[in-house]
Amino acid sequence: xxxxxxxxxxxxxxxxxxxxxxxxxxxxxxxxxxxxxxxxxxxxxxxxxxxxxxxxxxxxxxxxxxxxxxxxxxxxxxxxxxxxxxxxxxxxxxxxxxxxxxxxxxxxxxxxxxxxxxxxxxxxxxxxxxxxxxxxxxxxxxxxxxxxxxxxxxxxxxxxxxxxxxxxxxxxxxxxxxxxxxxxxxxxxxxxxxxxxxxxxxxxxxxxxxxxxxxxxxxxxxxxxxxxxxxxxxxxxxxxxxxxxxxxxxxxxxxxxxxxxxxxxxxxxxxxxxxxxxxxxxxxxxxxxxxxxxxxxxxxxxxxxxxxxxxxxxxxxxxxxxxxxxxxxxxxxxxxxxxxxxxxxxxxxxxxxxxxxxxxxxxxxxxxxxxxxxxxxxxxxxxxxxxxxxxxxxxxxxxxxxxxxxx
Numbered sequence: 001x002x003x004x005x006x007x008x009x010x011x012x013x014x015x016x017x018x019x020x021x022x023x024x025x026x027x028x029x030x031x032x033x034x035x036x037x038x039x040x041x042x043x044x045x046x047x048x049x050x051x052x053x054x055x056x057x058x059x060x061x062x063x064x065x066x067x068x069x070x071x072x073x074x075x076x077x078x079x080x081x082x083x084x085x086x087x088x089x090x091x092x093x094x095x096x097x098x099x100x101x102x103x104x105x106x107x108x109x110x111x112x113x114x115x116x117x118x119x120x121x122x123x124x125x126x127x128x129x130x131x132x133x134x135x136x137x138x139x140x141x142x143x144x145x146x147x148x149x150x151x152x153x154x155x156x157x158x159x160x161x162x163x164x165x166x167x168x169x170x171x172x173x174x175x176x177x178x179x180x181x182x183x184x185x186x187x188x189x190x191x192x193x194x195x196x197x198x199x200x201x202x203x204x205x206x207x208x209x210x211x212x213x214x215x216x217x218x219x220x221x222x223x224x225x226x227x228x229x230x231x232x233x234x235x236x237x238x239x240x241x242x243x244x245x246x247x248x249x250x251x252x253x254x255x256x257x258x259x260x261x262x263x264x265x266x267x268x269x270x271x272x273x274x275x276x277x278x279x280x281x282x283x284x285x286x287x288x289x290x291x292x293x294x295x296x297x298x299x300x301x302x303x304x305x306x307x308x309x310x311x312x313x314x315x316x317x318x319x320x321x322x323x324x325x326x327x328x329x330x331x332x333x334x335x336x337x338x339x340x341x342x343x344x345x346x347x348x349x350x351x352x353x354x355x356x357x358x359x360x361x362x363x364x365x366x367x368x369x370x371x372x373x374x375x376x377x378x379x380x381x382x383x384x385x386x387x388x389x390x391x392x393x394x395x396x397x398x399x400x401x402x403x404x405x406x407x
Contacts, residue, residue, distance in 0.1 A: 031089040038082040041075050048072040048288050051314055051384070063221065064382040066210045066299050067290045068314060073207060075288075076200045083193040090186045097179045104175060108168045214300045221300060231338040235354060236309055242331050242343055243350055243392055260394075262347060270347020273325050280324045280403050281370055283353060283389045287315035290386055293399040310352065310390035311400045317385050319376045321353045323367045324389070324404070332359050339377040352390035 051068055214221065251260050262270065291312035298304040327346040334340050341354040344367060357377035361367060376387045391398040 031086055031093075034082050034086050034089070038079055038086070041079045041082065043286075044075050044288050045072060045079065047286055047316075048075065050316075051288070062382050063214060063224075063298075063300060064290070064379075064384045064386075066207070066214060068288070068384075069203060069207050069210060070299060071288050071290060073200065073203045076196055076203060080193060080196050080200065083189055083196065087186060087189050087193070090182055090189065094179060094182050094186065097175060097182060101172060101175045101179060104168060104172045108165065108172060112165060211300065218301065222304075225298070225301070225304070227337075231335055235333070235335050235338055235341060238333055238335070239309075239341070239343065239352055239390065239392075240395065242333075243395060246330055246345060246350075247394060260348070266347045268347075269327065270349060273327075273346040273349045276325065277403050279405055281322070282313070282404055283321050283324050283387065284313055284315045284319055284376075285322075287313040287319070289401075290314045290384075291388075293397075293401065309397050310354075310388050312386050312388045314384055314386045315376065317378050319385050319387075320372050321356060321374055321376055321387050323353075323369060323371045323373055324351055326366070326368045327351070329361050329363055329365045329367060331363055332361070340374065342373050348394055350392040352388075352392070354388040354390070355386060 048068060048071060052065070052072065247260065250262060250266075289311055291306075291308055293308055293311050295305050295307050298306055321342075323344060325344075325346050327344040330343045330345045330350070332340060332342055338355060340356040340359050341352060342356065342359060342361065344351045344353075353373055355377050356374040358375040360372055360374050367373065376385050378385045389400050391400045391403055
């Protein structure tokens with residue numbers, strides 16, 4: 001009779017299934033994060049593609065066009081890498097799901113085998129006489145009672161086994177459906193990956209063509225660069241001078257020592273700004289980075305390095321700039337040929353928004369996070385709408401990308 005009740009064999013399988021389900025949840029969370037980042041990059045690609053399409057034919061011979069194209073290639077490479085990782089996780093999920101299906105199918109086969117044994121036993125004892133005989137053939141009353149209870153439990157167990165078989169069959173069907181869905185998703189991602197690779201090759205061909213065309217205009221490029229660097233140097237000189245002037249207002253000298261003092265409000269503002277490092281909003285609603293912070297090689301001119309105190313972001317024509325944190329407008333600057341710039345104080349931190357056509361704020365005005373500050377200047381010559389963001393801690397330059405919310 002003990003062979004009729006072998007439910008303990010289900011426990012190792014159930015533990016395995018629970019383990020695999022937990023693993024799938026972990027994979028799913030990781031893949032969801034990858035998918036979220038990929039979709040953000042795809043949105044950047046759409047904007048970059050739009051900016052490139054809007055560029056007039058004569059402007060496609062510009063350094064700016066090449067920079068946007070370079071940025072698109074970089075984004076597309078990130079998308080391909082993300083798709084590769086997503087496919088990897090999907091393969092692992094598919095392998096785990098296949099293992100679960102296999103385990104459930106073995107489980108189901110065992111359940112059906114056990115149930116068949118019970119059915120055969122029930123057939124042998126199908127009439128009341130056999131059951132009564134089984135009970136009365138006991139040697140003692142206690143044994144008769146145990147046999148009667150055993151038959152009751154046996155009947156209940158048959159019902160449970162039948163229910164378990166039905167539930168297991170449903171689980172198998174569900175897991176197979178999930179497995180098929182994952183296979184379909186994997187195929188879709190693989191197709192998308194191939195498409196991105198083809199687009200990447202096209203972008204690289206365009207990149208090489210643009211680079212070759214620009215190399216033919218090296219003398220003009222050097223002339224343009226010299227003019228740009230002159231305007232940049234004047235802007236940076238004025239920014240540094242204004243920041244030092246603001247610092248001096250809050251600096252006291254006693255007994256040969258210099259001390260920078262802030263009001264309680266300024267201290268809190270400064271601490272709040274520092275506490276939001278890596279979480280600050282972007283200065284535009286949508287845009288792509290066209291120039292990074294620090295020193296880097298010129299995209300065309302060999303041996304020429306460009307030093308940037310901030311990052312440059314390209315966006316749609318008529319795009320507007322917004323404050324990345326609350327603070328007080330310290331100054332509004334105007335640089336001939338380089339538009340207007342806004343300097344905002346955040347305690348011991350300063351943010352600078354440059355290359356604006358219109359300014360919506362004035363010196364001394366308090367602003368809030370994401371408040372619109374002005375309209376970005378559209379450059380007729382290059383065909384781009386581009387602003388620059390700088391972040392300073394006192395007189396020390398910061399990399400804005402370390403402060404902005406991660407893409």
